[in-house]
Amino acid sequence: MKEKRIYQCEDSLEGIFSAVYIAWASRYGHDNIELEVLGMEEEYNLKLFSEYIIVENNPENASKVADSIKKKISPHAYQMVARAALSNDKRKANAIYHFLVRGFAFGAKVEDHLSDSYVQIIFELNRYVGNDAHLYTGFVRFIELENGILFSKIEPKNNVLEIITPHFADRLAQENFMILDVKRKIATVHKSDSTWVLTAISDEELATLLSVTERKEKYERLWKTFFDSIAIKERENKTCQRNHVAMHYRKYMTEFIDDVEHENEPLRDNLDKIGKINYE
Secondary structure (H helix, E strand, O other), rough: OOEEEEEEEEEOOOHHHHHHHHHHHHHOOHHHHEEOOOOOOOOOOOOOOEEEEEOOOOHHHHHHHHHHHHHHHHHHHHHHHHHHHHOOOHHHHHHHHHHHHHHHHHHHHHHOOOHHHHHHHHHHHHHHHHHHHHHHHHHHEEEEEOOOOOEEEEEEOOOOOOHHHHHHHHHHHOOOOOEEEOOOEOOOOOEOOEEEEEEOOOOHHHHHHHOOOOOOOOOHHHHHHHHHHOOOOOHOOOOHHHOOOHHHHHHHHHHHHHHHHHHHHHHHHHHHHOOOOOOO
């Protein structure tokens, strides 16, 4: 029995496709190969009888894999794989590899093999990322900086920035705006009447952006005024509200900032009592 080969790659579509190319070219046997994304395990334990190989990003190899998927399987299969790669699920790289193994064998019909576990995972991750992105098209809140640029902060579970930005670029075509994913330190920047780009943010830039946007600005006040004016106290239903807007999404939503702070008060009080944390 052969020992497993586990190819580890960067958490990006290019990283996963680079690993797919190297794993496939090894001819080691698809059943003996697994793919993992580096850094997705909080407590990482090495598997016994396994050889670990770290794969560096290779844009040329990744591009070959992307072209092969579009030509030999289907453009839709490529979209599914690309969206699955944006999820925060640690199974994604391995599921993509084995989905492609089946896809190159069956072509576009691979999407009909719903009883296959890897096909199921790809469909599941697509739905997961798609639902998350859909919610953020409604939950993003902009504030206006002093220079007139609209700015928003989010911390989505999945990497949905590339999916949601076209939605806002279409509706705010004449505005300069930036959407910052605080968790992943990436941002999309849209120039008025032009296109948008995705860029990485350094720690220093992140600190500057977060400090600037702590001030209450025009759009933030507008949102709170709007939300308070339409609220009817007698009809307030916190349970229903949480079912529609989970606490995870409220952190940067202007109308819920007070609720998030109150939600954290019991935890802060308890931690203060036992002397575990100092907020000064």
